[in-house]
Amino acid sequence: MKALHIITGLGVGGAEQQLRLLLRHLPVDCDVVTLTNPGAVADGLTADGVRVVHLGMTGNRDLAALPRLARLVRSGRYDLVHTHLYRACLYGRLAARLAGVRAVVATEHSLGDSQMEGRPLTRGVRALYLAGERLGHATVAVSPTVAGRLHRWGVPPARVGVVPNGIDLARFRFDPGRRHRTRRHLGLPDHAYVVGCVGRLHPGKRFDVAIRALAELPSHVRLLLVGGGPEEGALRRTAHECGVAGRVLFAGERPYVPDGGPGPDLASLTCAMDLLAAPSPEEAFGLAVVEGLASGLPAVYASCPALEDLPARSAPDARRVTGGQRAFTRALAEAHARGPRPRTVAEAARHYDITRSAALLMDVYAAALSRKPLSSPSSPSSQGVTSA
Secondary structure, eight states: OEEEEEESOOSSOHHHHHHHHHHTTOOSEEEEEESSOOOHHHHHHHHTTOEEEEOOOOSTTOTTHHHHHHHHHHHHTOSEEEEESHHHHHHHHHHHHHHTOSEEEEEEOOBOSSEETTEEOOHHHHHHHHHHHTTSSEEEESSHHHHHHHHHHTOOGGGEEEOOOOBOHHHHOOOHHHHHHHHHHHTOOTTOEEEEEESOOSGGGOHHHHHHHHTTSOTTEEEEEEBOSTTHHHHHHHHHHTTOGGGEEEEEOOOSSOOSOSSOOHHHHHHTOSEEEEOOSOOSSOHHHHHHHHTTOOEEESOOHHHHTSOGGGOTTEEEOOSSHHHHHHHHHHHHHHOOOOOOOOHHHHHTBHHHHHHHHHHHHHHHHHTOOOOOOSSGGGOSSOOO
């Protein structure tokens, strides 16, 4: 089988890094087209031996990009096209149909109740999304929660498959030596209690909640923010206003898969933490929480469908918090009071091994190529090719 993955951009983001990790485990000959921003993940894919093409799209309304993309798809003689992220799903599905590709699959990485990829879910956004969805043969939801949202929008259950995001368990395994080296690199003392937040720095992640909570915690508690984005300046101002600027470390964007670049990668930074905090009230999956659990971290979170779709016993050290700033601050204080915990991998993290996700995606590919409907799950813990 020969497949083409079309994605909006290849900067360091969750969907982008998930694509790179997935391609390392798919038994398929894959190429990648990025509509814009051939960033660090594009370099990583190229280093992995994947052919990456930058389409050079200039904006959401660059309609001239559509015939270029259709010609590229047609010339590649692909059996299947797989699109990722909103703009790529719109243009990629249409280009694949124009090129006569046998099967078109799309992954919905970030559909929330009120927003998608940071954009409000207006009536127009929803209508355009549904019009594009009808051009494909299957839509992959990264959690049963997202599948349920798609169903409520009117996407037929037989077209929706659940293939959860995956993680490299071996990569995230806790290593005391790596913890010490990473802390030394970052200038974090060994005695510090480090709360970590991972994700794109934009308002929807609500990392300001963690900064304000830090002001209520003892002075030896530090906050490690991993990610980049437009909210960084505002978060730095919040830290200054709260009097904790010297206790907040902005680590910037870090690769999921080691790429030989300067500084520690994401897994090493997770080793350096003592607690994973995820204050975002609306998530499609909650990958950062699962990565933290794979490193043996306790977690405090506001939304994580990856855990909410599993039995509570699968992540006993993860605590869901509702109630806003005061409740989240109290939860962090209580977690700190319990002190560091033994670093053992939670069963929930094992459930999301990347090899399982790759196998489930191959089932979706087979169904799309054969025009078969996707089957229904027996329970949330049996997530797979489902109509959830």
